[in-house]
Amino acid sequence: xxxxxxxxxxxxxxxxxxxxxxxxxxxxxxxxxxxxxxxxxxxxxxxxxxxxxxxxxxxxxxxxxxxxxxxxxxxxxxxxxxxxxxxxxxxxxxxxxxxxxxxxxxxxxxxxxxxxxxxxxxxxxxxxxxxxxxxxxxxxxxxxxxxxxxxxxxxxxxxxxxxxxxxxxxxxxxxxxxxxxxxxxxxxxxxxxxxxxxxxxxxxxxxxxxxxxxxxxxxxxxxxxxxxxxxxxxxxxxxxxxxxxxxxxxxxxxxxxxxxxxxxxxxxxxxxxxxxxxxxxxxxxxxxxxxxxxxxxxxxxxxxxxxxxxxxxxxx
Numbered sequence: 226x227x228x229x230x231x232x233x234x235x236x237x238x239x240x241x242x243x244x245x246x247x248x249x250x251x252x253x254x255x256x257x258x259x260x261x262x263x264x265x266x267x268x269x270x271x272x273x274x275x276x277x278x279x280x281x282x283x284x285x286x287x288x289x290x291x292x293x294x295x296x297x298x299x300x301x302x303x304x305x306x307x308x309x310x311x312x313x314x315x316x317x318x319x320x321x322x323x324x325x326x327x328x329x330x331x332x333x334x335x336x337x338x339x340x341x342x343x344x345x346x347x348x349x350x351x352x353x354x355x356x357x358x359x360x361x362x363x364x365x366x367x368x369x370x371x372x373x374x375x376x377x378x379x380x381x382x383x384x385x386x387x388x389x390x391x392x393x394x395x396x397x398x399x400x401x402x403x404x405x406x407x408x409x410x411x412x413x414x415x416x417x418x419x420x421x422x423x424x425x426x427x428x429x430x431x432x433x434x435x436x437x438x439x440x441x442x443x444x445x446x447x448x449x450x451x452x453x454x455x456x457x458x459x460x461x462x463x464x465x466x467x468x469x470x471x472x473x474x475x476x477x478x479x480x481x482x483x484x485x486x487x488x489x490x491x492x493x494x495x496x497x498x499x500x501x502x503x504x505x506x507x508x509x510x511x512x513x514x515x516x517x518x519x520x521x522x523x524x525x526x527x528x529x530x531x532x533x534x535x536x537x538x539x540x541x
Contacts, residue, residue, distance in 0.1 A: 268541025369403025379408020380439030424451030
């Protein structure tokens with residue numbers, strides 16, 4: 226399986242091993258995603274809907290079924306209904322959780338239906354035909370490299386982790402490797418669970434425990450919002466900046482405006498769902514091979530390039 230790392234620029238085809246279908250009649254693509262339970266997921270839903278609408282206009286021979294599930298059980302039901310009532314020819318799925326979604330997705334794949342998995346991998350390797358995801362080790366590495374560049378003399382930082390997952394472990398490992406030998410010390414690290422309220426509480430605790438904090442790696446823009454609120458409430462002025470991630474439009478706008486507290490951001494685009502849907506569609510309507518793994522690289526957003534990553538109409 227080959228790997229490509231690139232920033233998301235609107236992919237339409239990828240030269241890797243795979244297969245395509247000649248179309249004589251309507252082909253149905255099922256798209257199953259989690260509901261907008263937090264900011265990133267809201268952005269992902271926005272990009273999924275926009276992509277489906279655009280591709281249905283571009284390719285009259287394609288029909289899409291788009292569902293958003295509030296939990297893993299509902300997503301299993303959505304997928305089973307797509308198979309039973311719509312006879313889908315391909316499935317694009319971002320699993321709500323890996324373990325409960327693996328058996329039903331495996332069943333779809335074994336029936337001969339094309340399967341594209343996005344972001345959260347399955348519990349069994351090799352089920353999907355195409356895997357589209359962000360570069361989680363790279364996400365942490367880019368953040369760590371920026372921290373090291375901004376703090377050439379070192380300093381004391383605190384870190385907010387996401388939900389305890391493999392994704393979070395990969396990000397933290399990449400970050401720690403990037404700051405190794407830089408003189409930057411992680412004096413505290415706790416899970417903020419990619420949640421604003423949880424992160425507000427974690428940051429309050431950090432501020433009470435530590436008289437001096439030079440910077441914060443919030444590792445997520447939703448968590449950065451909670452961190453900033455805690456800093457403001459405490460009236461602390463020792464913290465030089467907060468680095469989040471994922472490209473929330475409010476944070477990107479602050480970067481564009483030269484905000485000292487949010488001088489940069491790191492991409493982990495919810496628009497990766499658009500890449501996955503479009504690659505699947507191209508594979509179905511053309512001879513472009515699209516199987517394999519497509520890794521969307523994380524990019525540092527600065528004041529100079531922030532406008533490229535600002536989506537004012539997106540909910541995220």
